[in-house]
Amino acid sequence: MSLTHQDVARIAKLARINVSDDEIDAVGAQLNTIFDMIAKMQAIDTDGVEPMTHPQDSALRLREDIVTEPDRRDAFMAIAPQAEAGLFLVPKVIE
Amino acid sequence: MINSTLKALSQQLAAKAISSEELAGLYLDRIEAANPLLNAFITVDRERSLQLARAADAVRARGEAGLLTGVPVAHKDIFCQQGWKTSCGSRMLDNFISPYDAHVIERCAQAGLVTLGRTNMDEFAMGSSTENSWYGPARNPWDRNAIPGGSSGGSAVAVAARLAPAATATDTGGSIRQPASHCGITGLKPTYGVVSRYGMVAFASSLDQGGVMAQTAEDCALMLNTIAGFDERDSTSVERTGEDYTRKLGDSLAGLRVGLPREYFADGLSADVARVVEAAVAELKKLGAEVVDISLPNTELSIPAYYVIAPAEASTNLSRYDGVRYGHRAAEYRDLVDMYERTRAEGFGREVKRRIMVGTYVLSHGYYDAYYLKAQKIRRLVSDDFKAAFESCDVILGPVAPTAAFDLGANADDPLQMYLSDIYTLSVNLAGLPGMSVPAGFAANGRPIGLQIIGNYFDEARMLNVAHRFQQATDWHRRVPAL
Numbered sequence: 250m251s252l253t254h255q256d257v258a259r260i261a262k263l264a265r266i267n268v269s270d271d272e273i274d275a276v277g278a279q280l281n282t283i284f285d286m287i288a289k290m291q292a293i294d295t296d297g298v299e300p301m302t303h304p305q306d307s308a309l310r311l312r313e314d315i316v317t318e319p320d321r322r323d324a325f326m327a328i329a330p331q332a333e334a335g336l337f338l339v340p341k342v343i344e
Numbered sequence: 345m346i347n348s349t350l351k352a353l354s355q356q357l358a359a360k361a362i363s364s365e366e367l368a369g370l371y372l373d374r375i376e377a378a379n380p381l382l383n384a385f386i387t388v389d390r391e392r393s394l395q396l397a398r399a400a401d402a403v404r405a406r407g408e409a410g411l412l413t414g415v416p417v418a419h420k421d422i423f424c425q426q427g428w429k430t431s432c433g434s435r436m437l438d439n440f441i442s443p444y445d446a447h448v449i450e451r452c453a454q455a456g457l458v459t460l461g462r463t464n465m466d467e468f469a470m471g472s473s474t475e476n477s478w479y480g481p482a483r484n485p486w487d488r489n490a491i492p493g494g495s496s497g498g499s500a501v502a503v504a505a506r507l508a509p510a511a512t513a514t515d516t517g518g519s520i521r522q523p524a525s526h527c528g529i530t531g532l533k534p535t536y537g538v539v540s541r542y543g544m545v546a547f548a549s550s551l552d553q554g555g556v557m558a559q560t561a562e563d564c565a566l567m568l569n570t571i572a573g574f575d576e577r578d579s580t581s582v583e584r585t586g587e588d589y590t591r592k593l594g595d596s597l598a599g600l601r602v603g604l605p606r607e608y609f610a611d612g613l614s615a616d617v618a619r620v621v622e623a624a625v626a627e628l629k630k631l632g633a634e635v636v637d638i639s640l641p642n643t644e645l646s647i648p649a650y651y652v653i654a655p656a657e658a659s660t661n662l663s664r665y666d667g668v669r670y671g672h673r674a675a676e677y678r679d680l681v682d683m684y685e686r687t688r689a690e691g692f693g694r695e696v697k698r699r700i701m702v703g704t705y706v707l708s709h710g711y712y713d714a715y716y717l718k719a720q721k722i723r724r725l726v727s728d729d730f731k732a733a734f735e736s737c738d739v740i741l742g743p744v745a746p747t748a749a750f751d752l753g754a755n756a757d758d759p760l761q762m763y764l765s766d767i768y769t770l771s772v773n774l775a776g777l778p779g780m781s782v783p784a785g786f787a788a789n790g791r792p793i794g795l796q797i798i799g800n801y802f803d804e805a806r807m808l809n810v811a812h813r814f815q816q817a818t819d820w821h822r823r824v825p826a827l
Contacts, residue, residue: 257701264659264704265666265681266697267689276701282760283702287648290718293725300720301727303550304536304776309579324443330673337668340680 252277252284345370346506347824350415350563353509357404357414364404364414368397368458371416375461375507378827383482384501386421387429388461396458403456412570413456418508420499421462422469423554424543425449428459432545433467433477433495436665436672436691446543447575448512448554455570460508464498467693468662469519469547471495472762473755476695481752484527485825486791490749493523496557500527503557505827510558510567514544515779516551517650518744518769524557524781525744525794530811530821531557532564535802536776537582539568540575548657549580551650551773560821561782561811565589568804584802592809598632600810603737607643608768614747617793620785621743624795624814628741631813636737640729645722646771651763652706652719653774658696659703665691698759727775730798739810740798743768748787768796778804782811783820792823 252260257277261268268276322335331338345367348356356362372390379385393416400414424430424442426449431437445453452459466476474482474497482497484490485505492501496513500523503511513520515533524531532555539554546552556567568589575581604625609618629635667673667687674686692700706715733740745765755762772779778801781794795814799807815821 252705260701260705260708263708264697264700265663265684265688266692266700267682267685268697276698279698279759280701280705283651283698283763286760286763287652287715290645290648290652290722291714293645293722295718295721295725298721298724300717301724301774302720303580304727305580305582310576310583312576321443325669328439328441328443328670330667330670339668340677340683342680 251281346374348509349559350412350509350566353415354411358409364397364400364458365394367414368393368416368460371460371508378505378507381483381488381827382485382501382505383464383480384498384505384507385418385461386431386433386464386479386498389428393458393460400456400458410456412566414458416458416460416508417452418460418463418499418502418511419449420496420511420513421465422514422545423448423512424545425459425462428462430462430545431478432469433465433479434691434693434696435478438478438672440671444543447540447577448571449543451571452512457570463496463502463511466495466497467696468545468658469495469514469516470658470695470699472518472522472766474498474523475752475756476693478693483752484749484791485827486528487749487789489751490791491526491752493526493749495519497523499557500524500529500531503527503529503559504825506824510556510563512554512571513557514552514554515773516547517654517773518766520555520557521744521769521779521781521794521796522766526749526792528783528792528820528823528825529557529559530561530564530780530782531555532568532780532804532808533772533778534568534572534804535778537580538572538802538804540578540581542575542577546661548654549661550657551654561780561808561815562590562593565593565808587805589805589808592805593812595809596632597628597810597813600633600739601636601737602628602633603636603638603733603740605638605640605643605733605740605742607640608742612746612767613743616748616787617743617746620793621741621795624784625741627817628810628814631817638733638737638740640733640771642722642725642729643767643771646726646774647763647767649719649722649726650766650770650774651702652715653723655699655703656707656716657703659700659707662696662700695759723774726771730771730775730777734800739807742796742798744781744794744796748789748791748793772798777801778807780807780811782814783823785820
């Protein structure tokens with residue numbers, strides 16, 4: 250398998266990581282080495298094998314739909330990069 | 345005093361031979377002197393630690409002390425601890441002062457343990473050398489040109505260099521066992537679900553498990569008693585009645601069936617490690633163990649399966665770092681998407697970005713079945729290998745890593761080489777089994793080598809029994825690096 254320049258740019262975009270145009274080929278070369286190793290899986294016959302998502306294969310627990318957490322809004326807002334009046338501030342999205 | 349085990353320190357405190365404040369001061373002095381050389385700690389806060397120690401002394405004065413009240417420990421910088429910087433080795437969280445405590449931290453505080461500081465690690469626990477830390481690599485106290493292993497390298501160095509008697513750590517693909525092996529200390533990764541992941545910064549949620557490092561198996565058992573147990577706040581925490589992990593320590597090993605997986609002693613294992621592991625097996629035979637030849641045929645496939653599953657889960661977990669609610673935010677940006685992209689480009693290091701991109705790709709439209717689903721099927725095959733093997737043995741023994749610690753920088757530009765060195769540890773995480781590393785000897789160049797003990801599900805007490813009896817018969821765990 251070989252990821253192209255465009256593939257790597259697309260993956261970076263999906264991952265929301267800025268990769269400059271002159272870094273893309275170096276990053277792509279390392280990703281290709283990793284995917285060549287991963288490709289070994291494809292030769293293995295896994296027909297009929299149940300995928301394993303979790304070591305204990307158990308169903309997730311349900312709990313009563315009641316409030317269990319205390320209100321710590323101020324403590325959590327205090328560490329935000331930009332907050333005002335109980336809101337997280339981000340660059341304008343809607344013109 | 346400084347070479348004392350956790351257990352011995354607790355006895356000294358109980359006998360009032362030393363106060364918790366004096367003991368913490370002793371370790372803090374050592375940290376201050378050694379940390380510039382070893383870089384084991386990211387954060388040390390002397391006054392805060394001494395305050396905790398004084399509080400522990402007050403608890404003891406009131407006659408309310410428990411077994412570990414006032415004993416100092418170090419915490420891996422992955423466990424959120426209120427009021428302490430919790431960086432996870434990343435620039436992304438360099439400004440993150442945690443507003444809450446992880447379950448593991450809560451449990452340690454309830455037991456009266458005193459925090460000595462926060463230990464260095466590979467960024468977001470991704471790595472096997474601690475070279476991926478934003479704060480620079482930690483160094484192996486046995487040879488400062490060698491890596492200490494990773495990702496819990498700082499915790500391993502702290503225990504090995506006697507900067508702390510014990511430390512918390514985490515293991516997603518070997519991050520407790522491999523640094524424990526490389527630093528000549530004892531490390532334990534419990535069965536998946538035994539220790540709550542609440543407040544433990546997430547890397548790969550179906551693999552991550554908190555655990556402990558100390559000088560001895562007995563100390564690991566005491567620490568595990570402290571941090572194990574059901575927690576409602578972790579959806580994968582296992583509901584089991586509590587157990588005393590020290591209860592089997594002294595049991596005889598007569599008739600114990602130890603499985604040696606053929607695949608662990610094949611090509612790729614260095615002569616040094618083979619010699620040390622074989623000698624350790626011989627020692628256990630003297631103690632009454634019977635050796636059983638077993639096979640784990642899908643061992644090699646654990647590498648590609650792991651390096652699909654772990655990055656996939658990481659790419660999902662790390663999407664939370666967007667510069668909005670906490671952590672780093674880029675200083676300049678054009679719009680919202682540009683802010684995300686620059687924040688993440690600046691905040692993450694190279695290895696973390698690489699894994700996020702691998703994970704993003706394997707989960708992207710049209711590739712899910714070929715990669716993620718395929719890897720989960722292989723995960724089942726790897727796990728079934730262990731099930732079959734445990735039909736004929738009680739514990740599995742083998743190497744932790746193919747070689748002793750390699751030189752700093754040796755694999756820095758070769759991520760794949762680093763991944764391949766995880767061959768003996770990854771499958772245990774894929775299966776969710778408990779595993780340990782116990783000091784068992786040294787390479788010709790003087791770097792430590794550990795013996796891996798793999799137990800069946802929830803069989804930590806037996807694993808600790810094997811480790812403890814081995815340590816009663818050997819003195820590898822008492823060797824201390826000259827600083």
